[in-house]
Amino acid sequence: MSVISVTSRELADMPRAERALLINSLPGYKTGMLVGTCDAQGQTNLAIISSQVHLGSNPPLLAMILRPTSGQSERHTLGNILETRCWTLNGFTLDRAAQAHQTSAPYPKTQSEFDACGLEEEWLPAFAAPFVKDAPLQIGCVLREHQPLAINGTHMVIGEVQRLHYPEAARRTDGALALDAMGLVAIAGLDTYTQPDKGLRFAPADTETAPAAL
Numbered sequence: 001m002s003v004i005s006v007t008s009r010e011l012a013d014m015p016r017a018e019r020a021l022l023i024n025s026l027p028g029y030k031t032g033m034l035v036g037t038c039d040a041q042g043q044t045n046l047a048i049i050s051s052q053v054h055l056g057s058n059p060p061l062l063a064m065i066l067r068p069t070s071g072q073s074e075r076h077t078l079g080n081i082l083e084t085r086c087w088t089l090n091g092f093t094l095d096r097a098a099q100a101h102q103t104s105a106p107y108p109k110t111q112s113e114f115d116a117c118g119l120e121e122e123w124l125p126a127f128a129a130p131f132v133k134d135a136p137l138q139i140g141c142v143l144r145e146h147q148p149l150a151i152n153g154t155h156m157v158i159g160e161v162q163r164l165h166y167p168e169a170a171r172r173t174d175g176a177l178a179l180d181a182m183g184l185v186a187i188a189g190l191d192t193y194t195q196p197d198k199g200l201r202f203a204p205a206d207t208e209t210a211p212a213a214l
């Protein structure tokens, strides 16, 4: 098998779009999430964001990395989160991948991606951000910390999970969620949507015994 080796000089000299696609591929498969927000006037927004990170379980914290508004593009998700301090994360199935991908188009602030991409809003009691109706996994987060990152001007927003909705059939007896049972999509790079199967599972590893399949 021939191998390509890329130096940091070659990365720096690469055309911008090609470098973005290459580097975006490196973190591997990530769960695809549609982030629902609204501004203080109630204008809703939906954007696909794949940079979700588990920060801790007690308190239950999820973080994501958002690009800010720049000269070329407005970023509504970050502005809305800083304004209303909450957002929703909505998993989706492969039959909705095209609609989910379309939310990454640069719609103006006055046009909600829910309408533009044919996804329905769902408002749940006492939560000030819209969920995607019929999403197999719905998570409501409130802002706990916001860290602008000096290294490249992106922002880390850290949310505490305050709402959680999923089908009973997806709950395993040990408490974990069977993501395959919900048909959740995983994303590679900026353009590939795939549905993983249940894969292999193992009991917690220890130094004395061989891996035990579950």
Ligand SMILES: Cc1cc2nc3c(=O)[nH]c(=O)nc-3n(C[C@H](O)[C@H](O)[C@H](O)COP(=O)(O)O)c2cc1C
Pocket (backbone or CB within 6 Å): 045, 046, 047, 048, 049, 050, 051, 052, 065, 066, 067, 074, 075, 076, 077, 078, 101, 103, 104, 105, 106, 107, 187, 189, 190, 191
């Ligand atoms: C597969 C995929 C994953 C993306 N992940 C992120 C991400 O993690 N962070 C981010 O800032 N933008 C990400 N984007 C880009 C946003 O979806 C895009 O900029 C969108 O227009 C932002 O919408 P907004 O202005 O309504 O917030 C991703 C795009 C695609 C297609």
